Ligand code: HEM
């Protein structure tokens with residue numbers, strides 16, 4: 001690999017996105033929980049039809 | 050610091066505190082009613098002296114659902130606009146006091162008619178149940194008072210905008226204005242049914258009432274009402290909690306965007322409370338259910354934003370791993386802990402809400418005690434714990450005192466007691482509801498029906514949980530009394546968060562009120578015009594009034 005020189009791109013500084021892995025995991029968990037609850041009661045509904 | 054003053058002016062503080070006192074008196078009396086309800090429903094206790102269960106339940110619903118919430122919210126918002134958009138002018142403050150007194154006198158009148166047993170119609174006062182006219186007149190004063198306070202806040206906001214042309218208003222002021230716009234638009238519905246239907250009918254000027262129209266007007270108000278309760282809790286989550294934990298807000302624009310979405314999507318959806326009602330075409334119910342599900346968007350935006358705030362803060366403190374940031378949060382600080390637990394409870398609460406709003410699933414839970422379990426999570430835990438957490442800094446800020454370590458510890462215990470009580474009571478309500486136990490009914494074995502006997506263990510659990518909750522109410526009242534009258538003198542901060550550096554600049558479009566209110570009105574007209582005309586044109590004969598208690 002070539003040594004990277006300190007060439008700053010003309011486009012000012014590169015915005016650094018904060019690392020939000022935990023947030024992603026949390027909202028995914030939240031989404032699954034919502035779906036799980038909904039489906040549970042849906043099956044209860046089907047059982048009682 | 051943004052344009053605001055650091056400290057709420059003492060005169061504005063008095064106005065805010067007046068509201069907060071009434072709110073906590075309502076909590077004390079309403080909590081006592083709640084305790085009596087769970088005891089009655091356990092089957093082991095009967096109300097003395099022939100007091101009706103419905104008198105108690107009406108007291109509970111009105112004091113906690115309507116009075117505690119409205120007073121705390123308006124008091125909190127007066128403090129918030131004063132803190133962030135500057136001290137109120139004498140005129141605005143004067144009208145704020147007029148609003149306060151109208152609301153207080155109205156509450157007293159309504160409470161009087163409930164307590165003498167002339168108005169056991171529950172806090173939803175559905176026709177054809179008929180209360181004494183005084184009940185409705187008192188409620189009218191409460192609503193009119195709240196409108197006056199709302200306009201006082203609008204005037205304060207307008208003055209700020211005039212003094213700062215082209216600038217984005219302070220977030221907490223913006224949010225308070227959104228909430229009062231929401232309140233104003235939706236309470237027109239309840240005002241219409243009270244003024245044009247219920248009052249003339251209860252006074253005997255007209256004999257009969259169109260029940261479906263009155264229920265529809267009520268729920269045009271009733272659903273946005275829950276967002277009127279929730280948005281101030283979101284104000285605390287978005288704009289205050291980040292400061293309390295020592296972090297930054299994830300994004301100002303996202304917060305404003307979610308408030309605007311709530312304004313737009315929380316009104317044209319009242320039919321989701323009327324899914325089993327005859328006389329409304331299912332197509333219109335379907336449309337309103339679709340609109341209901343749109344609030345999933347701002348709700349998940351809020352969840353994302355909160356997680357992100359916490360994670361960004363934890364990582365800035367060196368947290369590693371997927372969930373290491375959780376350990377960096379200030380768990381020992383009740384100003385954070387109480388609202389945070391409120392947020393956690395919002396997860397099952399939201400899940401239950403999706404069930405309620407789905408037409409088929411609604412048939413499983415409609416009018417069962419599941420629904421009561423649901424809103425004791427949303428309102429009586431998420432919102433209320435957030436308000437308690439707010440009170441822990443707001444009251445000492447306004448009264449020039451500081452919260453001692455001992456009181457902070459008691460507040461942590463209070464939060465834990467509330468959580469335990471609510472887990473028992475609310476879970477029992479959810480499960481009993483799935484087994485068909487009705488809400489709004491005293492104890493009965495329904496002639497020893499096997500199905501009704503199944504509910505009894507849950508009703509006992511409900512009573513255990515409710516008793517623990519009542520202890521929680523006593524604890525919070527001790528803390529609030531201490532903060533208002535006995536805590537050591539000193540300066541307490543009114544925390545207001547700043548925005549993270551990476552966040553985008555907030556565009557001005559969020560304050561294009563004509564646009565947002567216009568969209569809201571268009572959606573309301575689309576969702577309601579045709580079914581409403583139908584209800585009037587194809588109405589069955591109206592109903593006489595009934596007093597069934
Ligand atoms: C000690 C704490 C509490 C207990 C034990 C309690 C208990 C109950 C029970 C058992 C019911 C349903 C009764 C029935 O449907 O027959 C009920 C209804 C209700 N509760 Fe609570 N509750 C408490 C606190 C709260 C709080 C803090 C709020 C709101 C801020 C609240 C708001 C309501 C509302 C609006 C209703 C509906 C009344 C109705 O259906 O007409 N409760 N409560």
Ligand SMILES: [Cu+2]
Nearest residue numbers: 271272321322
């Ligand atoms: Cu609703």
